[in-house]
Amino acid sequence: MLIALNKPFGVLCQFTDDRGRPTLAGYVRQTDVYAAGRLDHDSEGLLLLTNDGKLAHRLTDPRHKQPKTYLAQVDGEIDDAALVSLRRGVTLKDGPTLPALAEHATEPDWLWPRDPPVRFRKSIPTSWLSLTLREGRNRQVRRMTAAVGFPTLRLIRVRIGNYALDGLAPGQTRVLQP
Incomplete structure (x- = not known):
């Protein structure tokens, strides 16, 4: 599975936060996916999430130079x-x-x-x-x-x-x- 999310400003690229800040859990209903890469909380836009480790590796590993x-x-x-x-x-x-x-x-x-x-x-x-x-x-x-x-x-x-x-x-x- 591969999901595109337009990550809003101020949202952390993780599903939980012990300090109560906004996370991906507020936007992504699937529970078996994780972010393939990240965007800082003060950045916006395309974030890819997947449950496929090989695909995540291809998307994020610098050797693949995506x-x-x-x-x-x-x-x-x-x-x-x-x-x-x-x-x-x-x-x-x-x-x-x-x-x-x-x-x-x-x-x-x-x-x-x-x-x-x-x-x-x-x-x-x-x-x-x-x-x-x-x-x-x-x-x-x-x-x-x-x-x-x-x-x-x-x-x-x-x-x-x-x-x-x-x-x-x-x-x-x-x-x-x-």
């Missing part, structure tokens, strides 16, 4: 020099990243409002970029955009390999064909 595509809203108007740096790979505290596909993007017309909303500062504009990675370090997109001078304000994963968000609303699930 591309993961994100839309990131960043602080400031991201420039071409920052995109070039992301495309070449940037050096983080835990070493250099692999090169990424990085492009300017527009705010999607299908985007749902976030609760709480992204902070608004009249004097500092925001912009969007599309970033595709083939590795999955902890908070990697956020650390990469900060490294090039444009901290991430909102992060939405829209694709993992051949699987896409494709119109799922936050909290909604869809059974997929593996």
Whole structure:
């Protein structure tokens, strides 16, 4: 079984939490599945869940290099020099990243409002970029955009390999064909 979930902002990628925070259990009714990878609680978008260990391994093991595509809203108007740096790979505290596909993007017309909303500062504009990675370090997109001078304000994963968000609303699930 393979399930796509549009993980809402603020939800943990686990089924239980001893501190009472929102978890996957509030959105996924199947009890025999687990997340194939994760999204931080402050990130949104596509999360795949499965009960197939081999499939989970193919989706998450860095040796399989499944591309993961994100839309990131960043602080400031991201420039071409920052995109070039992301495309070449940037050096983080835990070493250099692999090169990424990085492009300017527009705010999607299908985007749902976030609760709480992204902070608004009249004097500092925001912009969007599309970033595709083939590795999955902890908070990697956020650390990469900060490294090039444009901290991430909102992060939405829209694709993992051949699987896409494709119109799922936050909290909604869809059974997929593996």
